[in-house]
Amino acid sequence: MAVDALNKAGIAWTEVFVGGGVATIGAAISAGLAVAALGRRVAPAGTIDVGTQLGLPPLPSRDVVMHTSPLDQQTKHSLRTLAAAIRATRPRH
Template identity: 70%
Template structure:
């Protein structure tokens, strides 16, 4: 079987590391055919049919499908989402708290 064609972000992206480590551990040959600068560019590569990518369901482009089972790919662990900011004023901090609460509610986390 030919190597799995991957679209990734450049190292040291932790999602890239997680995906290629899982493929290596499963003995699945892979080749990096597209290195993007963010989720949108990686999603565009997937939508164009250039490669597959490790993307969360919520950020996968419309019209794409999870091909893990079809290709016999290993499951990937879940990831935490962490918000970082250097904002110290009260309004910005409140906006960040609201954003955090919205993200937690959207995935059913308290």
């Protein structure tokens, strides 16, 4: 999504870091070595959204869909808790 948004906006970009997962990319961001397109749920604590400051195009939102068929109450409770946590990170309009 980020690459498409940059290309559509005519913003030149160069990939200079490829991490082995969100934790690695998060470490680079926290150290001030990178800018990345991450969801609020996975962005490291203390990071800030610099998109507007840098003139970056907004990214489209994406839906999260969870399909389950748990039978036990503990699993149902865990999934309700996870769903509530995901809903809590939605941007307010």
